[in-house]
Amino acid sequence: MTVMSAPMTFAVPSLCSPHAVSSGTPTDHAGAAACCLLEIDRVSLRFGGIKALNDVSFDIRSGEIRAIIGPNGAGKTSMLNCINGFYRPSSGHIVFEGVRRTHTRPSIAARGGIARTFQNVALFKGMTVLDNIMTGRALKIRSGILKQLIRFGPALSEEIEHRRKVEEIIEFLEIQAIRKTPVGKLPYGLQKRVELGRALAMEPRLLLLDEPMAGMNLEEKEDMSRFIVEVNRTYRTTITLIEHDIGVVMNLSDRIVVLDHGCKIADGTPAEIKSNQQVIEAYLGVGG
Amino acid sequence: MFYREAGHFKDNYRADMATFPIREDRIGIITLLLIALVAIPLVHLAGIPPFAGDYFFNAILIPFLILAMAAIGLNLLAGYCGQISLGAGAFMGVGAYAAYNIAIRIPEMPLVLTFLLAGAVSALAGLAFGFPSLRIKGLYLAVATLAAQFFLDWAFLRMAWITNYSPSGSVSAPPLVFAGWHADTPVERYLVVLVFTIVVAWGASNLVRGNLGRQWMAIRDMDIAAEIIGIRPIQSKLTAFAISSFVLGLAGALWAFANLRSWEPYAFSIDRSFQLLFIVIIGGLGSIIGCFLGAAFILLLPLIVDAVPRWLSIPVPAGAGSNITLVVFGALILLTLIFEPHGLARIWGIAKHKLRRWPFPY
Numbered sequence: 001m002t003v004m005s006a007p008m009t010f011a012v013p014s015l016c017s018p019h020a021v022s023s024g025t026p027t028d029h030a031g032a033a034a035c036c037l038l039e040i041d042r043v044s045l046r047f048g049g050i051k052a053l054n055d056v057s058f059d060i061r062s063g064e065i066r067a068i069i070g071p072n073g074a075g076k077t078s079m080l081n082c083i084n085g086f087y088r089p090s091s092g093h094i095v096f097e098g099v100r101r102t103h104t105r106p107s108i109a110a111r112g113g114i115a116r117t118f119q120n121v122a123l124f125k126g127m128t129v130l131d132n133i134m135t136g137r138a139l140k141i142r143s144g145i146l147k148q149l150i151r152f153g154p155a156l157s158e159e160i161e162h163r164r165k166v167e168e169i170i171e172f173l174e175i176q177a178i179r180k181t182p183v184g185k186l187p188y189g190l191q192k193r194v195e196l197g198r199a200l201a202m203e204p205r206l207l208l209l210d211e212p213m214a215g216m217n218l219e220e221k222e223d224m225s226r227f228i229v230e231v232n233r234t235y236r237t238t239i240t241l242i243e244h245d246i247g248v249v250m251n252l253s254d255r256i257v258v259l260d261h262g263c264k265i266a267d268g269t270p271a272e273i274k275s276n277q278q279v280i281e282a283y284l285g286v287g288g
Numbered sequence: 289m290f291y292r293e294a295g296h297f298k299d300n301y302r303a304d305m306a307t308f309p310i311r312e313d314r315i316g317i318i319t320l321l322l323i324a325l326v327a328i329p330l331v332h333l334a335g336i337p338p339f340a341g342d343y344f345f346n347a348i349l350i351p352f353l354i355l356a357m358a359a360i361g362l363n364l365l366a367g368y369c370g371q372i373s374l375g376a377g378a379f380m381g382v383g384a385y386a387a388y389n390i391a392i393r394i395p396e397m398p399l400v401l402t403f404l405l406a407g408a409v410s411a412l413a414g415l416a417f418g419f420p421s422l423r424i425k426g427l428y429l430a431v432a433t434l435a436a437q438f439f440l441d442w443a444f445l446r447m448a449w450i451t452n453y454s455p456s457g458s459v460s461a462p463p464l465v466f467a468g469w470h471a472d473t474p475v476e477r478y479l480v481v482l483v484f485t486i487v488v489a490w491g492a493s494n495l496v497r498g499n500l501g502r503q504w505m506a507i508r509d510m511d512i513a514a515e516i517i518g519i520r521p522i523q524s525k526l527t528a529f530a531i532s533s534f535v536l537g538l539a540g541a542l543w544a545f546a547n548l549r550s551w552e553p554y555a556f557s558i559d560r561s562f563q564l565l566f567i568v569i570i571g572g573l574g575s576i577i578g579c580f581l582g583a584a585f586i587l588l589l590p591l592i593v594d595a596v597p598r599w600l601s602i603p604v605p606a607g608a609g610s611n612i613t614l615v616v617f618g619a620l621i622l623l624t625l626i627f628e629p630h631g632l633a634r635i636w637g638i639a640k641h642k643l644r645r646w647p648f649p650y
Contacts, residue, residue, distance in 0.1 A: 084516060110518030124509035126574065127502070135506045139518040141499040145527065151494035156302070159498065163301045202517055 036095075037062040037206060037238050038083065043092035045078055045262075052078040054262040055092070060206065065232050066240045067253035069273075071283050074259040076242045077119060080208050083240070084116050085109040097205070111139060115204030119211045119242075121191045125184040129194050132183055133169060136201030137162045169197045173227060189220040196227060200235070207231070209241040213248060221245065225252055246284065250274065258283060307493060324482055332475050345474035352587050353478075353485045354543050359567040359579035360492050361535030366565070367573035368496055369528035370508025371421050371429055375436035376536055376564040381556030382410040382440060383537025384544035385450050391462045391545075392452060399466055403484075403541045410537020411530040413440070418529030422522055437558050444553035451553075460550035477546045484542060488535055493576050495531070504528050505574070570624055572633025581632035585624075590617050 038060040045053040053075045060066045068076045081087040083094060085104040094101050096112060115136075124132050141162060147155035170179055173193050178186060183194055192212060199207055212228065213221045225248055231237050243249045249256060250270040258266040258273060260282040266273055273279055296311065298304040308314045328349075332339045339345075362376045387406035390397060397405075417436035421429050444450055444457075451459050464471040464480060471480045495501050503524045506514035511521055544551055563586060571582020593616045597604045604612065628635050 086512075106512075106515040107518050107520050110516055116516050118513070122510050122513035124506050124513065126509050127505050131502055131505070135502045135514075135519075136517050138499055138503055138506075143499065145495075145500060145531075148498035148500055149491045149495055151498060155498070156305075159305065160301045163305065167301075198517065 035061045035063075037097060039095040040079070040083075041093050041095065043079075043082060043089040043094065045075070045082060045087055046090045051262050053082070053089070053259075056259065056262070056264045057092075058257045058264060058267055060238060060240055061255075062205075062238050063232075063236055064238060064254040065228070065252055066238075067249045067256045068240065068242050068259060069244070069246070069249055069256060069283065070259035070265075073261070075262040076259055077210055078262075079259065080116065080210055080240070080242065083109075083206075084114045084208060110202065113202075113205035114208065115199035115202045115206070116208040117192070117195045117199050117210060117212060119214060121188070121195055123183045123191055123195055123198070126182065128180050128182055129175060129186070129197075130166065130170070130179045132194055133166045133197045133201045134162065136198040137166065139202065166201055169200050172200075172230070173197050189216055189223075192216070192220075192224065193227070196224075196231075200231065200237075203235075204237060207237050207239045209239060209243075211242050211244065213243055213245055221248060228252060305497075307490075307497075321486070325479070329475050329479065342474040345478045348587065348591075349478050350474065350481050350547050352583050353481045354539050354547055355564070355567060355587060356580045356583040357481075357485045357488050357542070358536055358539035358564055359571060359583055360488055360576060361532050361539060362564045363568045363571075363573065363575070363579055364492060364496070364504070364535065365528050365532035366568055367575065367578075368501060368508065369504035369525060369532075371418075371525060371528060372426065372565075373433040373532070374430050374558070374561050374565065375417060375433040375440070377556045377558060377560030377562075378437045378440035379410050379414055379533045379536040380540030380543060380560060380564075381444055381553070382413045382533075383407060383540030384551070384556065385444060385459075386410065386537065387541035387545060388459055388461060389450070389452070395462070399464065399545075403538055403545075406541040407534040407538040410540065411534040414529040414533020414536070415526055418526050418533075421525050421529065434558075437561055441553065441557060444556065456552075458550060458552040461545040461548075464545055471546075481542055481546050484538065488538065489576055489580075492535070496576070500524075500527065508574075566621065570621060570631055572631030575631070575633035577636065578631050578633030581636065585632060589620060593617055593620075 036059045040056060040058050042055050042057050043053055044051065044055055056075070056079065068079060070076055078087060082089050085106045085108060088103070096109075096114070124135060127135070141158060143155040143158050147153075151159070170176055173196065175190065175193060175197065178190065183191055186194065196209070196212065199209075209228070213224050216224065228239060228241070229252065232239050241249075241253070243252075250273075253270060255267070255269055256273045257264060258276075258279050265282055266276045266279045268276070274284070296309070298309070303309065308317055328339060332345075358376065358380055361379075362373065365371050365373055383406045386409035387402050390402045390405055391399070394402075413436075417433060420432040424432060451457055464477060466480070471477050496504070503514065503519045506517070506519055507521055507524050507528075514524075515521060540556065543555070548555060567579065567582035567586050569582075570585055571580070572578030590613050593613045594609065597609075624632070628638075
């Protein structure tokens with residue numbers, strides 16, 4: 001894997017062309033709809049006069065690794081926030097598993113099977129690694145308050161059942177040795193891994209990763225890439241990730257969508273993106 | 289130093305998730321329970337000081353246990369769910385007056401049921417005053433709970449039916465009778481309070497280790513991240529308010545029936561709320577054992593500070609004594625918080641850690 005710095009050359013006018021160059025994406029939505037897990041349909045997001053997203057459309061097929069790239073401030077994180085319900089698109093809509101969403105909240109999106117990690121680690125600092133990942137199973141635990149109060153019989157068996165699942169994830173992420181360490185005491189790279197574990201504990205259908213490799217060294221990036229690929233292969237989890245390390249993105253993803261100033265400027269396979277003139281101008285730079 | 293975790297190998301999750309995973313800890317807690325439940329009453333009967341008279345039970349053990357229980361109630365909300373409340377004393381009051389009203393209006397009701405109902409009434413009050421927490425956080429929420437304190441203080445004083453139209457506003461609790469057994473002597477009342485406290489501490493420790501406790505801590509540590517894994521903040525915060533107030537109400541009922549036995553609205557004023565908050569902060573936010581340590585600290589320290597000059601036969605001018613106690617007490621609270629902001633529970637943990645590694649501290 002080559003770590004490549006991405007020199008930013010902002011040669012693009014701030015206004016988007018109404019029809020973004022879309023290289024290679026099948027335009028017949030009817031055909032794509034069958035395997036399409038999530039569809040973003042002309043989503044715009046405005047904060048006052050600022051347009052964070054402008055008429056962006058793309059789809060995420062089930063089972064694929066989809067990357068969203070673009071220069072800083074392109075609207076990548078805003079896009080994720082729309083997908084998991086933090087923001088409500090000002091116009092356009094999002095179709096998840098064939099259901100068109102009008103109004104949603106993060107907790108409802110989570111119930112629908114959308115999990116997420118954050119750019120800045122958002123773990124529960126005072127809790128251990130084990131508890132953090134166990135919390136990821138909150139939605140799956142059925143025992144009521146009274147049963148939890150007594151913590152005997154069925155409630156305890158259920159707790160143990162979930163513990164077993166969590167231990168599988170801990171083993172998968174190779175963090176057995178730190179399972180009882182409070183996450184606040186862990187180094188950054190491990191915290192990122194724990195956060196991935198917490199998202200995996202939800203057994204999501206769509207996993208959103210916001211810069212999973214930011215601030216990591218080469219080895220940590222390799223580990224994280226391996227986990228992402230393995231999650232995708234073993235659990236068949238659809239993954240959407242934002243990442244600035246172009247080498248990683250090109251290697252990992254099946255398809256890439258490129259945003260710039262809130263507009264989609266390209267969408268396609270890594271090879272197509274690499275050779276797309278507009279992407280090179282906006283983001284990759286010459287010599288990439 | 290005496291025992292270590294090393295060598296305790298768990299081969300199943302059940303054993304690893306036990307309340308006290310280490311065998312020596314289990315032996316320790318059982319010994320402690322036996323001392324509290326059997327040895328102390330026996331020593332009292334045998335007439336060995338300081339357990340001989342009533343003073344030790346009335347002035348120290350009973351208030352200590354009830355305050356520890358109330359602190360557990362507040363800790364569930366403030367320590368585990370991160371919602372600072374300044375209305376804890378008022379919710380104790382709700383429990384006390386609810387129990388009083390149920391007991392005098394439905395005398396045939398078993399007292400345990402009365403106490404539980406009092407807790408439930410207090411839980412409803414907590415739920416009602418917990419609604420602001422859905423919009424506001426931190427210090428602003430603390431101010432909102434202050435409103436609960438002032439409103440309930442006013443209600444205890446002005447709504448005459450609450451005190452059964454007692455002209456002075458002071459009321460007397462009916463005797464403590466459980467299925468024909470009269471708990472009249474201090475030792476008997478101590479046992480009643482002890483049993484309730486053990487059950488509450490056990491239940492609370494189960495709750496905070498379970499799904500609900502994890503949800504509370506998730507809300508406390510990072511509410512946005514809690515929401516993206518599907519936790520509903522509204523539901524979690526309100527259950528925290530309800531359960532916390534339930535425990536506080538139960539503690540309030542016991543405070544009234546087993547400790548004070550006749551009381552005025554002032555017993556549940558803001559001073560009580562502050563006292564509980566201090567217990568929780570000094571004992572350790574988010575720790576059950578911290579509640580007991582904090583209650584012991586708050587309750588015993590003034591007595592000790594008071595007694596030290598007497599032991600050393602230093603003459604203290606009359607009148608200055610109580611003021612000096614306050615000054616020293618305040619200074620000790622400050623020092624504790626400066627040296628260990630995470631409270632006595634953390635000091636306890638560090639001490640255990642140090643002892644475990646002794647004599648090789650690395």
